[in-house]
Each structure stands twice: as structure tokens, then as C-alpha cells.
Amino acid sequence: MTTRIVELRKGVLKKNDELARELRARFTAADVLVLNLVSSPGTGKTAFLQRTLTELRTRGAAAAALVGDLETDNDARRLAQAGVPVRQINTHGICHLEAEMIGRHLDGWSEVELGALDYLFIENVGNLVCPSGYDLGERIRVALLSVTEGEDKPLKYPTLFNSADAAVITKIDIAGAVDYDREAALRNLREIRPGIRIFETSARTGAGMGEWLNFLAEAR
Amino acid sequence: MHELSIAAEIVDCVTESLAAYPNARVLEVRLKIGALAAIVEESLQFCYSLATEGTPLAGSKLVVLNVPITVDCTTCRREVALDSLQSFRCPGCGQPAGDVRRGRELEVEAIEIEEAEEAPAP
Numbered sequence: 001m002t003t004r005i006v007e008l009r010k011g012v013l014k015k016n017d018e019l020a021r022e023l024r025a026r027f028t029a030a031d032v033l034v035l036n037l038v039s040s041p042g043t044g045k046t047a048f049l050q051r052t053l054t055e056l057r058t059r060g061a062a063a064a065a066l067v068g069d070l071e072t073d074n075d076a077r078r079l080a081q082a083g084v085p086v087r088q089i090n091t092h093g094i095c096h097l098e099a100e101m102i103g104r105h106l107d108g109w110s111e112v113e114l115g116a117l118d119y120l121f122i123e124n125v126g127n128l129v130c131p132s133g134y135d136l137g138e139r140i141r142v143a144l145l146s147v148t149e150g151e152d153k154p155l156k157y158p159t160l161f162n163s164a165d166a167a168v169i170t171k172i173d174i175a176g177a178v179d180y181d182r183e184a185a186l187r188n189l190r191e192i193r194p195g196i197r198i199f200e201t202s203a204r205t206g207a208g209m210g211e212w213l214n215f216l217a218e219a220r
Numbered sequence: 221m222h223e224l225s226i227a228a229e230i231v232d233c234v235t236e237s238l239a240a241y242p243n244a245r246v247l248e249v250r251l252k253i254g255a256l257a258a259i260v261e262e263s264l265q266f267c268y269s270l271a272t273e274g275t276p277l278a279g280s281k282l283v284v285l286n287v288p289i290t291v292d293c294t295t296c297r298r299e300v301a302l303d304s305l306q307s308f309r310c311p312g313c314g315q316p317a318g319d320v321r322r323g324r325e326l327e328v329e330a331i332e333i334e335e336a337e338e339a340p341a342p
Contacts, residue, residue: 001336006333008330009329133257162318191316194308
């Protein structure tokens with residue numbers, strides 16, 4: 001018997017990274033802006049996205065959404081009320097979306113032709129840990145945080161907030177009722193991700209949505 | 221939280237590389253884990269023993285090499301290691317520094333294998 005060391009230097013998530021790279025090339029060629037929305041369960045991703053899709057449609061932009069959940073198509077049905085194509089991805093226990101799931105649900109999605117879209121939103125499974133390591137081919141990763149969750153959430157989940165390109169604070173219409181400390185929330189986000197763009201919004205009242213939509217238009 | 225699927229990916233990744241060493245048994249897998257990789261070592265170790273059962277990696281040891289976070293400080297113009305995961309600032313000058321250089325790794329660096337000696341030619 002002989003023993004020896006074999007150098008591998010192989011990324012454990014190499015397969016996902018390669019698929020994500022292929023997706024990104026596809027999205028770039030189709031000139032569609034892809035965003036990956038990540039937050040804890042209950043932050044209000046679906047309400048925020050539904051409002052975003054409705055407003056984009058009013059502005060004449062073509063958008064579609066893929067939405068990930070462990071089970072049920074409840075969110076897809078909610079989002080479809082915005083009048084745009086929506087497809088549900090059920091992960092059946094997996095705590096995050098992977099590039100392979102995105103590719104599989106884009107293929108055979110008869111309502112959607114990528115080349116005709118301006119925006120594709122991917123609503124990830126509600127989870128602030130696992131989605132951080134999985135590239136979905138998006139151009140912009142958005143981390144959402146509601147005023148009810150605690151201003152120190154970015155400090156508790158730095159791996160995810162540090163990987164985000166933009167942050168959206170949701171439910172600001174009830175900030176007063178929950179003693180939300182705005183300065184602390186903004187400071188903590190910037191401490192974990194210096195220079196991050198932050199949007200303060202309410203899907204219910206529409207507050208802050210204009211600035212967010214302008215950002216989307218400029219990012220195109 | 222997804223350490224079991226990570227463990228399964230490690231098994232796949234190593235098994236693929238073993239194609240070049242058909243008679244080999246894996247003794248050790250050396251894995252680099254960045255502080256930003258969102259992996260809990262204790263949980264991964266537990267899942268590793270389950271995921272390797274019945275594979276050429278069965279009974280092997282998972283050795284974790286922790287990689288600290290380093291960022292590029294544009295003020296000091298150098299790569300510096302962060303003191304804390306709660307503050308992306310250069311420990312030298314105190315300025316915000318968000319450009320992460322290292323710390324996201326999740327990589328099988330090397331494996332140690334044991335091979336049966338080839339039988340001498342008759």
C-alpha cells in the first residue's frame with residue numbers, strides 16, 4: 001500500500017457556479033435584467049414583488065417572476081394578480097434555489113420568451129443563510145429586511161447581507177408601531193456592506209416605490 | 221442548514237477525481253471553508269460521515285482549513301484581514317472596506333489516498 005496526496009482545488013459548488021454562468025450569459029444575450037430577492041420568511045418579499053410587478057406593468061415594462069417555496073403555489077397565485085407571467089418553483093424541502101432549478105423552469109415556460117422581457121425577478125425561498133452561496137445567474141441580488149425583524153439582522157446574517165447588491169427595507173408604514181430604529185438599521189446594513197443602495201418601502205402605501213422603480217429603470 | 225447537500229457535493233466532487241485512481245481508498249479530504257461560506261463545521265462533519273457511507277470516501281477524515289475574510293482597503297492600498305464579521309472596515313485605518321478578496325471559499329483543496337501496489341509483471 002502506498003499513500004499520497006492529490007491536489008484537487010475544486011469548488012464544491014462548481015456545478016452550480018457553471019450553470020449560473022451559462023444562465024448569466026443567456027440573460028445578457030436576451031438583454032433581460034435578472035434580480036434575486038432574498039430575505040427571511042415573512043419579510044414581505046411577495047407583497048413587495050407584487051407591487052413592483054404591477055407598477056412595472058403600468059409603466060409599460062415587460063416583467064416576469066419565478067418564485068421559490070418548499071411547498072404550495074400560493075405565492076405564484078398572489079403574484080399572478082399583477083397580470084404578468086409567474087411560475088412557481090417547489091423545492092420540496094431544499095432550503096434555497098439553485099441554478100439548475102432556474103434553468104429547468106425557464107425551459108418549457110410557454111408564456112415567456114426571455115428576449116421579450118425587460119425584467120425577470122427570482123423570489124428565493126425565505127431563508128437568510130443558505131441562498132448566499134448559490135449564484136442563480138442574477139445581475140442584482142437584493143436583500144430585504146422588514147422593520148419588524150430587528151435592526152441588527154444584517155449583523156446576525158453577515159454572509160447574506162454582504163453578498164447583496166441592494167437592500168430593501170419593507171413595511172415602513174408600520175415603523176412607528178414597532179419602535180423601528182431607522183438610523184441603526186441603515187448603519188448596520190452599511191457596516192456589513194459598505195456603499196450598498198438602500199430603499200425604504202411600503203408595499204401597502206407605495207412609499208419609496210418610485211425610487212426603487214427608477215433604480216430598476218436605470219439598471220437596465 | 222444545507223450541510224447535508226454540501227457533504228453530498230463533496231462526495232461527488234471527490235468521486236469524480238478518483239476516476240484516475242481506480243484502486244484508491246480515500247483517507248482524508250482537505251476542505252477550505254471561508255468565513256463567509258455560511259457553513260457550520262460541526263454540522264458538516266456529522267453530515268459527512270452519513271454522506272460518505274458506502275462510497276470510496278467511507279471512513280475518511282474531513283479536515284477543515286478555515287479561511288479568514290480579507291478585504292481590499294482602498295485607503296491603505298492593501299489586502300487586510302477583518303477583525304470581525306460584524307464590521308467590514310479596515311482594522312488599520314477604520315475606513316469601510318467592502319471589497320471581499322477571500323473568505324467565500326468552499327473548495328476541496330486536496331485528498332489523501334491509499335492505493336494498492338500494482339502486482340509485479342509476471
